Amino acid sequence: MALLRINNVSKHFGGLVANRDVSFDVDQDEVVGLIGPNGAGKTTLFNCIAGFYPVTSGTVVFDGQDITPLRDFQVARMGLARTFQIFQASGDLKVVENVMVGSFMRTGSRGSARRAALEVMEFLGIAETAGEMMTELPVAAQKRVALATALASDPKLLLLDEVGAGLNPSEIDGLIALLQRIHTERGVALLLTEHVLEMVMKLSHRVIVLESGQKIAEGEPAQVVKDPEVVRAYLGDHYVKRQKEGGDA
């Protein structure tokens, strides 16, 4: 039984079709990458799964329960956490207080919320920033705090929306190792969208490709990148033809 099952999900904004009949599964022991060119509907799909948008048609089943009609905060309480593509820390919360907001989802006690928050921060290697203000941290560190906050809510599945965006190559390497540890040591299933393809390829067991809101390919990372449909989606018809001609010659 899959942890997350997406059945024929479509999302329309007026006349604009953002997602059309998308279906796939994510298992508890999996890392799944969701890729596609800009405007392919990745973030929209995330928002539909997380309950931020109501779907136009189709169902989302999580942990054996139909979560399609649930609101965003209810979905979160089921154990489906997410990070945001654009993350702004503006507030007057300290880092540890920020992470505690995540752990307060599972406990009403300040003491245990604090312990849980510090444990997660230790795990992610940001324990020493606990007393700092969010606004004083560099972007990469802020993103880790956002990750810590989501993890502190003790999720079964984590939706990661462009966590690598704006990071330099060495930071990306660190992030890949970190996400791997989150998956293996904490047993959290991951579903990630990413522009940094390298990251998706290294992390994912399975990759799903969206184009113009539709699923055009699914499979192991190494196979998917060779799929002519995928190449066309990313690079255009020309490239596919040239590749064929080159192959023939």
Next chain:
Amino acid sequence: MEAVKNAFDFGDMPRNELGLAAVVLAFLLSFPLMPHSSFGMATMIQFLMFSLYGMGWNLIGGYGGQVDLGKAQYVGIGAYTTAVMMIRWDVPFWFSMPVGMALAVGWSFIIGYPLFRLKGHYFTIATIATSLVLKDLFEVWNFVGGARGLEIPLKGDFPNWLYLQFREDYYYYYVILGMFLIGFIYMNGFRHSRLGYQLRAIKDNEHVARSLGIDVHWSKIKAYAVATAYVAMVGSFHACYNFNIEPEDTMSLDLSVLIAMMAMLGGAGSMWGPIIGAAILVPMKNYLGSWLGGQAGFAGIDLALYGMIIMFIAAAQPRGVYGIVEAMRARRR
């Protein structure tokens, strides 16, 4: 048990703030023993009342980040409940005060539900509207005395603790000081509670808050209810302290604006903000206002002065006087 521990946990406040708080506390406790005028005593009582109003305002206005200009309606509900129960059924203050708080909280749930569907200016306008509608209703409702209001008769010899009727003001002073201390300690506990953290996360970013399982709408309504309890409690006190109440002085827009202004001037979203704001504006209102209106013959000019202060604060340091203190502290580090 942990709630009590949280309420008395001041560990996350800077040392010098706690030191200053101890000095202020000593001053407040001993003020009646020092030489003072009766006008000075009245000003101190008002300072404590407005500090409590401001603490209530701060929950939604400061921690929640939504400007509320309708607090006066809860002053009115608290004041009228106590007055009506005392006059008609001889109910003591200590019983009518919680009833007033409960009625006000009930009303806050009813209007809070649609109110918090609104954002920004729309929310602010709606809070003004609900407050003014309630005031208009009270002005034509004969049961509560209509526009002339109610006068609480004497219930026996002074000092009457049951009905909170005293000849000397220092009795009132210590009653409201007790409420102030309880209110402050409770607020400190609230700040450390799950709802307190969640409220600050909501102010920071509602989308992120929702993704962390926070029911934003319901959290705001709950915080609003706590805020209402503060305001209604002081409203009940106001009825006993003034002996007579009318819609104009308990439910007017002026009062709502004054409450909001003090908290904003002092620093919205901080523990000290409402207290600092009340400490500046209440004496200013009383001394400067009466001097300008009386001797100088410029009645009403003090209101224009408040307006200028607020504009200056909004432009220079939106987080108020406490924000200036924090900025200075950050620079020194």
